[in-house]
Amino acid sequence: xxxxxxxxxxxxxxxxxxxxxxxxxxxxxxxxxxxxxxxxxxxxxxxxxxxxxxxxxxxxxxxxxxxxxxxxxxxxxxxxxxxxxxxxxxxxxxxxxxxxxxxxxxxxxxxxxxxxxxxxxxxxxxxxxxxxxxxxxxxxxxxxxxxxxxxxxxxxxxxxxxxxxxxxxxxxxxxxxxxxxxxxxxxxxxx
Amino acid sequence: xxxxxxxxxxxxxxxxxxxxxxxxxxxxxxxxxxxxxxxxxxxxxxxxxxxxxxxxxxxxxxxxxxxxxxxxxxxxxxxxxxxxxxxxxxxxxxxxxxxxxxxxxxxxxxxxxxxxxxxxxxxxxxxxxxxxxxxxxxxxxxxxxxxxxxxxxxxxxxxxxxxxxxxxxxxxxxxxxxxxxxxxxxxxxxx
DNA sequence: TGAAAATGGGACATGAATGTGTCATTCTTC
DNA sequence: GAAGAATGACACATTCATGTCCCATTTTCA
Numbered sequence: 001x002x003x004x005x006x007x008x009x010x011x012x013x014x015x016x017x018x019x020x021x022x023x024x025x026x027x028x029x030x031x032x033x034x035x036x037x038x039x040x041x042x043x044x045x046x047x048x049x050x051x052x053x054x055x056x057x058x059x060x061x062x063x064x065x066x067x068x069x070x071x072x073x074x075x076x077x078x079x080x081x082x083x084x085x086x087x088x089x090x091x092x093x094x095x096x097x098x099x100x101x102x103x104x105x106x107x108x109x110x111x112x113x114x115x116x117x118x119x120x121x122x123x124x125x126x127x128x129x130x131x132x133x134x135x136x137x138x139x140x141x142x143x144x145x146x147x148x149x150x151x152x153x154x155x156x157x158x159x160x161x162x163x164x165x166x167x168x169x170x171x172x173x174x175x176x177x178x179x180x181x182x183x184x185x186x187x188x189x190x191x
Numbered sequence: 192x193x194x195x196x197x198x199x200x201x202x203x204x205x206x207x208x209x210x211x212x213x214x215x216x217x218x219x220x221x222x223x224x225x226x227x228x229x230x231x232x233x234x235x236x237x238x239x240x241x242x243x244x245x246x247x248x249x250x251x252x253x254x255x256x257x258x259x260x261x262x263x264x265x266x267x268x269x270x271x272x273x274x275x276x277x278x279x280x281x282x283x284x285x286x287x288x289x290x291x292x293x294x295x296x297x298x299x300x301x302x303x304x305x306x307x308x309x310x311x312x313x314x315x316x317x318x319x320x321x322x323x324x325x326x327x328x329x330x331x332x333x334x335x336x337x338x339x340x341x342x343x344x345x346x347x348x349x350x351x352x353x354x355x356x357x358x359x360x361x362x363x364x365x366x367x368x369x370x371x372x373x374x375x376x377x378x379x380x381x382x
Numbered sequence: 383t384g385a386a387a388a389t390g391g392g393a394c395a396t397g398a399a400t401g402t403g404t405c406a407t408t409c410t411t412c
Numbered sequence: 413g414a415a416g417a418a419t420g421a422c423a424c425a426t427t428c429a430t431g432t433c434c435c436a437t438t439t440t441c442a
Contacts, residue, residue, distance in 0.1 A: 198388090200387080201387090233389075234390045234391070236390060236391070236392090237390075
């Protein structure tokens with residue numbers, strides 16, 4: 001039981017476990033709690049103290065990742081003057097913290113029915129943003145908006161992969177992704 | 192024991208199992224053999240007759256998917272006159288049979304050490320193709336070639352997802368992907 | 383039609399992951 | 413330095429996927 005507010009120690013342990021789980025489950029949903037505990041550098045006992053059941057960790061992770069996503073979203077849109085600028089800033093922001101977020105999209109159907117799942121809302125917001133950019137004339141209207149959102153996410157994923165593999169710094173990978181998006185979805189192009 | 196050549200019945204059962212496993216494992220590597228048997232509409236007993244151990248199914252699937260990939264590759268490059276045309280034709284071809292192939296790239300590290308793994312060769316070939324297209328002047332040389340290959344695969348993945356969800360016909364999704372690639376990686380663009 | 387092939391269904395043992403609990407040890411904090 | 417918090421290291425039961433049989437039934441093909 002927590003005394004009053006969780007101590008700094010507990011916060012750090014909790015975060016280590018969440019981050020380890022996010023990174024592991026992004027690649028392999030069947031990663032065992034024992035492996036996650038190892039990655040977090042805690043014992044399996046400790047992991048179970050923080051998250052009594054596997055489902056408790058899943059739920060906490062879901063909430064944490066979506067909170068992070070919305071925080072990034074707010075920051076990125078606040079600093080933007082146009083829809084396409086918002087999209088590009090969001091891409092960069094997500095690429096920065098991809099380790100905590102990617103697992104959300106590795107297989108969304110996995111969380112279907114989970115009352116904590118609300119990332120669809122973010123995707124809906126992104127679709128709205130793309131539609132606004134299409135109305136703007138800054139994004140190709142010939143390509144389906146939902147499809148375009150899929151491209152946005154997958155470009156971010158490629159950037160995150162490239163950064164994680166150590167082949168290039170994260171900011172450079174993000175720049176490539178944004179650049180490809182901007183050019184690839186540009187409306188003015190000879191047939 | 193097989194009499195002489197596998198009967199047509201066995202071929203169809205075997206294919207149903209391989210396809211079910213490829214589709215299931217592309218999304219969730221922890222899908223049980225029981226679930227795969229259900230998807231393939233065979234009993235778990237039958238599945239075990241064809242693939243005594245889980246590993247046997249993994250190996251067979253690995254070989255089957257890579258054979259498919261190389262077949263597509265050969266056909267696509269044979270019908271192409273330039274590197275970029277080859278790349279685009281391969282994208283379309285892979286999108287067609289994505290269900291059998293995508294699982295290869297869902298987490299390649301999973302197959303590290305497996306003697307049957309050779310998809311890296313295909314990726315290497317793709318890198319060569321991109322480099323040729325860059326030398327051509329048809330693909331942006333400012334973006335890392337390996338990163339570009341990642342984009343190619345992920346665009347195909349997005350197309351396959353869109354088609355699988357039923358939001359659009361497969362050929363249209365593939366067209367979007369190719370279009371995004373062509374424009375997104377185009378070299379001539381104002382800064 | 384009859385034999386062989388192929389499949390379905392179930393029983394059973396095994397191993398890995400999970401969940402629970404206890405106790406000793408280490409770390410914080412006053 | 414002492415009390416409480418936090419952790420690590422086990423032990424144990426339970427559940428589930430896996431692998432191995434066996435036998436009845438259906439399907440295929442000569």
